[in-house]
Structure formats: C-alpha cells, structure tokens
Amino acid sequence: MNFRFEEAIQLLARTPASLEMFLSGLPEGWIHCNEGEGTWNAEEVIAHLIEAEISNWIPRIETLLREGESRPFPPFDRFAHLDTSADTTLEQKLAAFKEIRRSNLEKLKDLVNNDKDLDLRGTHPEFGSVTLRELLSTWVVHDLTHISQITRVMAERYRQDVGPWQQYLSILKVRK
Amino acid sequence: MNFRFEEAIQLLARTPASLEMFLSGLPEGWIHCNEGEGTWNAEEVIAHLIEAEISNWIPRIETLLREGESRPFPPFDRFAHLDTSADTTLEQKLAAFKEIRRSNLEKLKDLVNNDKDLDLRGTHPEFGSVTLRELLSTWVVHDLTHISQITRVMAERYRQDVGPWQQYLSILKVRK
Numbered sequence: 155m156n157f158r159f160e161e162a163i164q165l166l167a168r169t170p171a172s173l174e175m176f177l178s179g180l181p182e183g184w185i186h187c188n189e190g191e192g193t194w195n196a197e198e199v200i201a202h203l204i205e206a207e208i209s210n211w212i213p214r215i216e217t218l219l220r221e222g223e224s225r226p227f228p229p230f231d232r233f234a235h236l237d238t239s240a241d242t243t244l245e246q247k248l249a250a251f252k253e254i255r256r257s258n259l260e261k262l263k264d265l266v267n268n269d270k271d272l273d274l275r276g277t278h279p280e281f282g283s284v285t286l287r288e289l290l291s292t293w294v295v296h297d298l299t300h301i302s303q304i305t306r307v308m309a310e311r312y313r314q315d316v317g318p319w320q321q322y323l324s325i326l327k328v329r330k
Numbered sequence: 331m332n333f334r335f336e337e338a339i340q341l342l343a344r345t346p347a348s349l350e351m352f353l354s355g356l357p358e359g360w361i362h363c364n365e366g367e368g369t370w371n372a373e374e375v376i377a378h379l380i381e382a383e384i385s386n387w388i389p390r391i392e393t394l395l396r397e398g399e400s401r402p403f404p405p406f407d408r409f410a411h412l413d414t415s416a417d418t419t420l421e422q423k424l425a426a427f428k429e430i431r432r433s434n435l436e437k438l439k440d441l442v443n444n445d446k447d448l449d450l451r452g453t454h455p456e457f458g459s460v461t462l463r464e465l466l467s468t469w470v471v472h473d474l475t476h477i478s479q480i481t482r483v484m485a486e487r488y489r490q491d492v493g494p495w496q497q498y499l500s501i502l503k504v505r506k
Contacts, residue, residue, distance in 0.1 A: 157491040161357050165484070168352050176348035181337050281494035288493035295488050298481040299501040305474040305481075308341070312471050315333040317464035318457035325475040 157291050159269065163259055169297045170252035173200065173304070178248055185244055187311040196304045200247045201239035202232070203300060207254040209234065211293050212261055218276030218286055219265055226279040333467050335445065339435055345473045346428035349376065349480070354424055361420055363487040372480045376423045377415035378408070379476055383430040385410065387469050388437055394452030394462055395441055402455040438466075 177185065177196055188195040194202065214227040239247065266272070272287040309325045320326055353361065353372055364371040370378065390403040415423065442448075448463040485501045496502055 155491050156359065156363075156487045158357075158359065161359055164356055165360060168356070172348050172352035175351045176344050180340055180344070181334075183332065183334065183337055184341060187332075278494070284493055284495075287491060288495065291488040291491035291493075292495040292499070295485045295492055295495075295499050295501065298485040299499050302478045302481040302485075302501050305478040309471045309474040309478075311332045312467040315331050315463060315467035316471055317460055317467075318454070319460075319464065319468040319471075323468070323471050323475050325471065325478050 155287070157272070157287050159266065159272065159290070162290055162294050163262070165294055166255065166297060167259055169203075169301065170248065170255045173301065174248040174252060177304075178245055183311070184308055187307060189307055189310050193307070194303070196307060197244045197247065198236065198239065199300050199304050199307075200244065200251055201235035203297075204239075204247060204251050204254060205235040206230070206296065207251070207258055211289075212258050214276070214289060215262065215265060215286065218274060218289065219271075221276065223275050223277045223283055226277045229279065331463070333448070333463050335442065335448065335466070338466055338470050339438070341470055342431065342473060343435055345379075345477065346424065346431045349477065350424040350428060353480075354421055359487070360484055363483060365483055365486050369483070370479070372483060373420045373423065374412065374415065375476050375480050375483075376420065376427055377411035379473075380415075380423060380427050380430060381411040382406070382472065383427070383434055387465075388434050390452070390465060391438065391441060391462065394450060394465065395447075397452065399451050399453045399459055402453045405455065 177200070185197050186195045188198075209228070210230040214230075217225060217227050242250070266286070272285065272290070274286045275283050276286070276289070278284045306325055309323070313320065313326055316323060316326070353376070361373050362371045364374075385404070386406040390406075393401060393403050418426070442462070448461065448466070450462045451459050452462070452465070454460045482501055485499070489496065489502055492499060492502075
C-alpha cells in the first residue's frame, strides 16, 4: 500500500488550479469537442468533478465516520451534472471547483484525526465493506482519471489531422 | 480536419504552466513513481518534453520549410533525456520547459506566415511525405499524450490502495 494522507491532500489540492491553467480561455473547439454521442466534453467533466465534491466524497466520508458499516453511503448520480451545469460558463465552473475543493479539503483535515482512522470502515452500496483509505485513494485516482479523460477527449479532435503519426500516439489508441 | 493554427498554439502555450501547477512541490512519492522497470516517472516525462522542444519540433519544422521533401527530418532520440536530465531538479525542468516552449512558439509564429503554409510538405524518415499541418497536430497530441501518461503513472501508485473501486477507474485499465 502506498497511500499517505498528506500526499493525497497535496495532489487533491492541485487539481483545480491545474485544470484552470490548462482550460481557462481555450477556444470553444477544445472545450466542447467530445468523443461522440453520449460522451463528455471538457466542460462536462469539470461539472462532474464539482458534482462529486458536492454529493460524493465528503458525504461518503461523513457517513463512514458517523455510521461505520451500519448504513450504506448515500447514492451518487454520476450523470446529475448534465442536468444542472448548463447555466454557468466554463470559467465559473473552474472557479467553483477550486472553491469547493479547497473547502472540502479543510473539512477532510477536520474529519480525519490520525492515521488509525484510515482503517475505519463503511458500507458501499455495491461493494460492501470498504475502508476510509480505499475511499480517499479513490478520490485521488478519480481526479487522475478525469484529467486523463480531458486530454484524451481533446486529442480525439486531431485524430485525422496527425496523419501517419496516429500509430505512434498512444492516447489515440485507448477509448473510454 | 479540425486543425486551426491559432487554437493549436493556445493549447501548446498552456501545457508547461499547467504541468508546473500540477507537479511543482509534490512529494517524491508522486514525482518518482513509475509503472515498473523501463517506464518513465513524471520527472522523466518533463525531461522528454524538453528534449523534444530542443531536438524535434522546431528543427523538423525548419527542415520542412527550408528543404521541402528533398531532405528527411533530422533524427530524434526519444530516450536522449534519460542521459542528460539527472543534474537538474524537477522545478528547474518545469521552468526550462516553460521557457523553451515560450521561445519555440515565438519562432513558430515567425516561421508560419499563413494557412497555406500548412499544406507544405517535408519528408519523415519513416513515414515519407507529411504536411506541416500533420506535424503541428502531432506536436499538440504529443503534449496531450504525455499529460495523460503522467496521470496514468501516478494513478498506478494507488492501484492496490483503491480496493474494490479498481474495476470502475478506467485509468487503471490502460497501460502504456
């Protein structure tokens, strides 16, 4: 096991500003391209990350710490953001993600007091018993998954344009 | 075809600062983890991006514009950075990448005068005839590939730690 609480927080703290640096001010073509019907563009990925900050990570951590294994985590709708995100610009979403992540990491540091807490258990509605360590590790890898998704979606836009280089660009080989 | 010269530059211009925001100051565990024997860690990826700025993109563009198809692009050693990068810190590499990318984009804007130039052709040592549009598109997708690689390498570190969530985290399914 490689998880370290402080190292996980350091990574989680960097994601919003990094994505803001990468995406803010980019033209529509980059922000709204996707991988075809039913796939997400970069702006929709940011909306999903915000939704997960609101409804997923902290509520699940709180349930785990308060209820232990006696009560499953609250449900999380992975598509909820598609209904609620139309009214804000990308820049507003990036700012909102930065703010809620900052505030959630403050909450996290208040909630988790020492390394022994990482072995505490809760109940995932599908997987059953999981540890706080597993949940926090997943929060980190979920960030990495979606940064990777954004780059893959954007690369897809130039699939034809790269011509014969396509065979050497590994990002064009994987699909969601 | 989706390539637009200005849009490509806007993306290329953002990569170094985004990676600096993401990686700078992270603990060793994140910077030096890799995917096993013979794979690159995040710092080695940055070194490779610098090496490509020095020896790949601009030299190839200059050869294409100066020589047309009469002379193949200069060779590029994709592993050269592994010999030359040991003497600098990650922070120095990130700063060097930012500076050389800035300077290379200035050169690029001087070299390419109008959209008709994008159809000019050069000779790739392996692929044969390629256009400037294909070469510039590849520069962009190469950035996206390596951002994605960095997130994948870092996610690998928590492969075991996420427990049962592993099956739902797509980044843990793809390998280089």
